Amino acid sequence: MNQNPTWKYLLLLAVCVISMVYAVPNLYPSNPALQITLVDTNETFTGSEVENITKSLNDADIAIKKVETLDNELMVHFADTSAQFAAVDPVKATLGKRYTVALNLAPTTPSWLAGFGAEPMYLGLDLRGGVHFLMEVDMDEAIDKAVERYKEGFKVQLREENIKYLGVTREADNSLTIKFKDQATLDAGLKELNTQYLNQLEFTQVDVEKGTALKAEITVDNLAGVKKLALQQNITTLRNRVNEIGVSEPIIQQQGLERIVVQLPGVQDPTEAKKILGATATLEFRLVDEDNNAFDAEANKRVPIGDVLYKERDGNPILLKRQVMLTGDFITDASATFDQNQQPAVSITLDGKGARMFERATGANVQKLMGVVFIENKTEISRDADGEIVKNTVKKQEVINVARIQEQLSSNFQITGLDSAKEASSLALLLRAGALAAPIYIVEERTIGPSLGADNINDGFNSVIYGFIAVLIFMLVYYRTFGIVANLALTLNLVVIVAVLSLLQATLTLPGIAGIVLTVGMAVDANVLIYERIKEEMRDGTAPQSAIYAGYEKAFSTITDANITTFIAAIVLYGMGTGPIKGFAITLAIGILSSMFTAIFGTRVLINLIYGKRRVEKLNIG
C-alpha cells in the first residue's frame, strides 16, 4: 500500500523540470528599450547605426544599458522608462526617415533559455503602461457608401449597355429605384443588372407614375458582407496607421461585429495616437464650376445642377462639379514637403489606375480650375431626452486649395494650401496609410502611464509573495510534515501557473495577479480536504497507512466537484470578460487545473515517498 510506481516519479520530475524552464525567464526583468527597424524590409542595416546611436545618446547624456543586434532589428536597452522616452527624439534625428523607432520592452532571457522557446509572460497594459482603445465602426456610414457605389455602378453599366433608364433615385430605406419608360427596357435592364449583382441585390418591379421601375434592395447576406468588409478594411487601415506611428507589439483585433480593439503598449501620450487612429481625413479632387457664381448660389440657396457648394478655408463659398476626378483611395505614397514658396505641401504618388484616371481627367481640362477638398468626419455621441444614445456624424469638408491645371497631371504631383507643416505631415501619414472605409470613433479608452504600470507590477508581486509566505507558514505550523509536502506542492503549483501563462503567452494583468493570489489560497484547499480526511480516519481507529490511502481516495470526488463549480465560474468570467477580467479568469482556470495535479498527484507521490513501504506508528500531521 502507498507505494509509487516509477512512472509517477518520472512524471512529477518532468513537470517540475519543464515548468521551471518555462517559468524562469520571468525572473529576468525586461528592459525598457527602443526597437529600431528599417521601413523598407528589403534594405539591410549599414552597420554604422549602432555607432551613430551611441554617439547621439552620449551627446544627449542618456545612458545606454546595452545594444542588441538581432536579425532585422536593433534593440537599444535602457535602465528606466524616462531614459527610454528621452532617447526617442535623438535617435530618430540621427537615423532619419529610413528607420522606424518604436518603444518596446525587451526581454533579457539568457540565450540558453530562449533556445527552448521560453519567454517571460506577456504583460498587459495595466502592468507595462500603454493605451487601450475600443473603437466602433459607423456602420450606417458604411452602408451609405455601399448604396452610393451601387447607384453610380447602375448608371455606368446601363449607359455602357445602351439601356435607356429614366433615373436612379435613392430611397429613405437605403433601396434604389431605377425608372424605365416601358416593360421591354426594364426587362433588358434587369437582365443586365443581374449579371453583375445577382447575389448582392434583390430586384423587384414596382409601379411608378409614367412608366415602371425596379426596386433594388441589398440582400441580408450582402448587408452583413458590407459590414464585414468595412470592419476588415478599417482594421487594415488602422494597422497601417499604427505602423506609421511606430509602436511595437500593437494589438489590433476585431471585437464583435462592429468594434475594433487597439492596444498600443508603451505609448505614453494617447493624444497623438487618438488623432491619427480616428482621423478619417481624405482628399477629393473636383473641377471648379467657373460659369456660375458661388456667392449667388449661397445667397439664393440654389446650387446649379451638377454642382456642390463648398467653403474654402477663408470661409468663401465655392462651387465644385459633382463629379469627382480623383479620390484619396488611389494614393500609394504621400510625404510632407515644402513648395517653391516654402509653404507646407504634400507630395503625392498615385497607383497605376489612379494615374490613368487623373491623366485623363486633367488632360481634358487643362487651363481649368481644380479644387482639392479636404474631408474629415467627426462623430458626435449624445443622449436624447429619453436617455437613448444618438450618434451624429458631422462631415467637415473644406476646399484647401484651388489651382489652375497648368498641364496634364499624372502619377506625381503636389498639393498646397495647408495651414502648417504639422498638418501637412499628418495628412501625408493618413494618405499613406489609406482611408478608413467608414468612420470610427473611440467608445472606450484606458490608458495606464508607465510609472503606474511599474507600480502595479510591484504591488502585484508583493501581494503574491507575502500571501504565499503567510500560507506556507500556516500550513507548516498546522500540518507539520504533511504541511511541508503541501507547501512543496503549492510552490510547484505557482511555478506551473507561471510556466503555463508564459507558454501560452497569455496576457498577465493586475486582476490576473489577483487570480494567482486567490489560487494560492484556494489550492491548499485540496490538501486541507485530504489531510482532514486522514485525521478523521485515524480518529476512527484506522491504521496510518490505510488512513492515508482512504484520505486520498475519499477526498478525490469532493475536490473534483468543488473545483468544477469554480471552473464553471471562471469560464463564464472569461466568456463575458473584457481584457483585464479575462486575465483574471485565465489565471483562475489554469490555477484550478494545476492545483488538481500538484495538490492531489504531487503530494501523494511525496507522502508515499516519506511514509510508504514501511510500518508507520504515527503520522506527523498536526
Added chain:
Amino acid sequence: MFLKKHINFMAKRKIAIVFSAFLILVSLGSLLTRGLNLGVDFTGGTVIQVAYPKAADITNIRDTLTKAGFDAAVQPFGTAQDVLIRLPEQEGTNKVAEVSVNVLEALRAVEPNVEMRRVESVGPQIGDELRDQGGIAMLLALAGILIYIALRFELRFSVGSIIALVHDVIVTIGFFSITGIEFDLTILAAVLAIIGYSLNDTIVVFDRIRENFLKLRKVNTEESIDTSINETLSRTLVTSLTTLIVVISLFIFGGEIIHGFSIAMLVGIVIGTYSSIYVASSSLLVMGVTREALLPPAKDDEIDEELDAIP
C-alpha cells in the same frame, strides 16, 4: 486547533434564518433606496488619475477644472501627490476621445509637470452593455452551477446551493451599496469569484451530507446534516483562513486599484463560509431532503439482497 466537539448547528438554524433574513432585507433595502455607486465601467464617464511632483492642492485643481468648463469631482488618491478626477459622461461631442486630452491640457497649463497615471474613459453605449453583460454573466454562472449540481446530487441540493449563492451575492453587493464603495468591473469579477468560492464550500458540506445519508442509517436527517457540518468544519475553517490570508495580503500590498476587489473578496469569503454552514444546509431541511431521495437505485439492490437473504 479547532473544535473537535459536536456542535448542534441545525438546532440554532432559526436564529440563522432570522439573521440571514435581516442581512438580505438590509441589503435589498439599501440597493433599492441608495443603489450602487457604479464606477465609470458601468455608467460611462471618465476617471483620470494624475500625479503631481509635490503634494497636490485639491481645491486649486478643482478651480482650474471648473474654469476650464469641466464638472469634475476631484479627490486625493492613495498618496498626497496622486489625484483622482472623475467626470460624468460628457454630452455633445465625441468626448470619449477628447475629454482626457482637454483635462490634461488644462492641468498642465497650471503645473506643467503633471504626470498622467491612468485614464479610463467609457462611452455611454459601452457602460450600458457592460451592465447588461454583467447581469447575464451572473445568471449564466448560476445556471451552469445549478445544472452541474442537479446532475451530481439532486435538484434540491442544487436549489439549496443556489439559495446560498444568491444570499452571498446579495449580501456582498448590499455591502457595497451600504458603504458606498465604488462598484466597478473588478468588483463584478470578485463577485463571480465569490460565487465559485462559496459554492466550493457548499459542495464540500453537501458531499459529506450525501455520504452520511448513506452511512448513518439510523440517524434522522437533521442529525446527519449536523454530523456532516461538524466533520467538515475544520476543513471549512482552515480553507477560509488560508484564503483570507492571501486576500488580506492583496488588500495590504496590492495597491489602490485592487482595493475594491480585495474588500469584496473579504466580505464574500466570510459570508460564503457562514452560508455554506447555515444557509445551504438549512434550505435542505426546509425543502425536506431525505436520505431516500438520494439513492433510488441503491434501494432496489438492498431490497433484492434482503429478499435473497430470506431462506
